[in-house]
Amino acid sequence: MTHTLISSPQKEVVIGFDxxxxxxxxxxxxxxxxxxxAEMKQGDYSRxxxxxxxxxxxxxxxxxxxxxxxxxxxxxxxAEAIRRVQAVVDVPLCIDSSIIEALEAGLxxxxxxxxxxxxTAEEEVMERVLPLVKKYDAAVVAISNxxxxxxxxxxxxxxxxxxxxxxxxxxxxxxxxxVVDPLVMPIGAIGQAGQQVFQLVRRLREELKVNTTCGAxxxxxxxxxxxxxxxxxxxxxxxxxxxxxIVNPLHEGLVKSVHAADxxxxxxxxxxxxxxHYREPPKEGEAAGGNRSARRSRRRRA
Amino acid sequence: MTHTLISSPQKEVVIGFDxxxxxxxxxxxxxxxxxxxAEMKQGDYSRxxxxxxxxxxxxxxxxxxxxxxxxxxxxxxxAEAIRRVQAVVDVPLCIDSSIIEALEAGLxxxxxxxxxxxxTAEEEVMERVLPLVKKYDAAVVAISNxxxxxxxxxxxxxxxxxxxxxxxxxxxxxxxxxVVDPLVMPIGAIGQAGQQVFQLVRRLREELKVNTTCGAxxxxxxxxxxxxxxxxxxxxxxxxxxxxxIVNPLHEGLVKSVHAADxxxxxxxxxxxxxxHYREPPKEGEAAGGNRSARRSRRRRA
Numbered sequence: 084m085t086h087t088l089i090s091s092p093q094k095e096v097v098i099g100f101d102x103x104x105x106x107x108x109x110x111x112x113x114x115x116x117x118x119x120x121a122e123m124k125q126g127d128y129s130r131x132x133x134x135x136x137x138x139x140x141x142x143x144x145x146x147x148x149x150x151x152x153x154x155x156x157x158x159x160x161x162a163e164a165i166r167r168v169q170a171v172v173d174v175p176l177c178i179d180s181s182i183i184e185a186l187e188a189g190l191x192x193x194x195x196x197x198x199x200x201x202x203t204a205e206e207e208v209m210e211r212v213l214p215l216v217k218k219y220d221a222a223v224v225a226i227s228n229x230x231x232x233x234x235x236x237x238x239x240x241x242x243x244x245x246x247x248x249x250x251x252x253x254x255x256x257x258x259x260x261x262v263v264d265p266l267v268m269p270i271g272a273i274g275q276a277g278q279q280v281f282q283l284v285r286r287l288r289e290e291l292k293v294n295t296t297c298g299a300x301x302x303x304x305x306x307x308x309x310x311x312x313x314x315x316x317x318x319x320x321x322x323x324x325x326x327x328x329i330v331n332p333l334h335e336g337l338v339k340s341v342h343a344a345d346x347x348x349x350x351x352x353x354x355x356x357x358x359x360h361y362r363e364p365p366k367e368g369e370a371a372g373g374n375r376s377a378r379r380s381r382r383r384r385a
Numbered sequence: 386m387t388h389t390l391i392s393s394p395q396k397e398v399v400i401g402f403d404x405x406x407x408x409x410x411x412x413x414x415x416x417x418x419x420x421x422x423a424e425m426k427q428g429d430y431s432r433x434x435x436x437x438x439x440x441x442x443x444x445x446x447x448x449x450x451x452x453x454x455x456x457x458x459x460x461x462x463x464a465e466a467i468r469r470v471q472a473v474v475d476v477p478l479c480i481d482s483s484i485i486e487a488l489e490a491g492l493x494x495x496x497x498x499x500x501x502x503x504x505t506a507e508e509e510v511m512e513r514v515l516p517l518v519k520k521y522d523a524a525v526v527a528i529s530n531x532x533x534x535x536x537x538x539x540x541x542x543x544x545x546x547x548x549x550x551x552x553x554x555x556x557x558x559x560x561x562x563x564v565v566d567p568l569v570m571p572i573g574a575i576g577q578a579g580q581q582v583f584q585l586v587r588r589l590r591e592e593l594k595v596n597t598t599c600g601a602x603x604x605x606x607x608x609x610x611x612x613x614x615x616x617x618x619x620x621x622x623x624x625x626x627x628x629x630x631i632v633n634p635l636h637e638g639l640v641k642s643v644h645a646a647d648x649x650x651x652x653x654x655x656x657x658x659x660x661x662h663y664r665e666p667p668k669e670g671e672a673a674g675g676n677r678s679a680r681r682s683r684r685r686r687a
Contacts, residue, residue: 274654306660311642315649316645318621319646340616342613
């Protein structure tokens, strides 16, 4: 059974076929968030800290931290963001950058065993990222594209993922420490994007025996009522064998859909997690979220 | 490609691997509905008619009609219910009874090509139901249990389904006209019930090449916040290849989760159905249902 261990000083998360699905909170990312980008650049991490706390309260078991701000000192900002986040929440982190120096700065300050996001199959990227992953004994996200871009053919994406897993082994990184991102394309542009990724996840699990992740919200890019698509996508991906995803846990219904899929995939023993969150049936029309503390307090009053 | 054609005088529904998932409304069933049972027994079909209209408005493409009332004249009541329902809605029906005489009475009055619900693999049942299905050129639901009961082993349930499909062929009924119900067990009692049914549906589709259906809400029997489980179960079943289910389309979020799964399964060309229902993003906290007419009128005001 494939287990990818990620840790903070206080907590271990195991991504695995027989484990509850791992939700990695996506919010700490200045891409498309002008105010957050400006604040981080000026050394104001209050929003980063608030986003970290809110996502963990909503149900994220890990957080992604990205500091991709144009014309800023990304290594320094990413390192500081990681320090700040680790000071306010106890979940393990995903260190996210396309700049190697930023990954290294993040790895140098991180306490625990992080997930490095990411390498592709591009030679130049693998040659620089994989030694870092080995040096810090981290796990790594492997994105299934290479110098030729992203193939629409799931078989090609499978072969590219396999190539990264094999190359990682050359660097002494075990396959269980490579979490493959099969690349989720927008269903509004590519009508077969859902089926492609479901098939690919199944093959990655059954043949390559690796854990998988994805940027889940990509699937609904550009179409209306995105949450409705996302909240069906995750159970379908889980039914196909996906074991983690980078998501926004604050989106209505998302955490609940994942908790339900955990029950149905047989990864919530005796429905214990489900019952602890959702014991009280929601009232007619009530939006049932995954906020554990809110639900707990409601139960106490009952 | 397997296609099961069901029809009313006004509409054809094709259950198929490459078609939108077929939602069969479950509400017209007096089991556990004392008031409805009493009304039907007294010849008052007003609630039956209202339930028929509401379910179709909510998004059901077919309706199940059951008249199982203890100590009542079930054949006469079922036939009358079918007449009344066909007078107020234009969708095809599923004629549902465990009493052969009731199935025959329903078949005799039905206009179009119905789905007969159901036969099991019990010899006595197959011998009586299958000739009726052939006589009326109907399609039939095949429930995968036999004289020995319901097996917890998915391989046994597969073999039982195969036996019904083969026996149906002896009676001149094509495999495409047999819709297999793999039997959904409560996840609260059997922790592997979800995985069992997903695997079984996949085998039924890939090896036996038949359409599938189920009583979807069984999965969540006895556990809290059932809708949350049901609304994740259907996308997972669809990802596994299920092509129809008997559901309550009035339950919050259910129709939307199926419409989203259709998009993701590649069975909503250019997201046309999705966009026609959900073009306007729901407001924060708003419950987004599948009520087409409500959504249309809201769009007009915008």
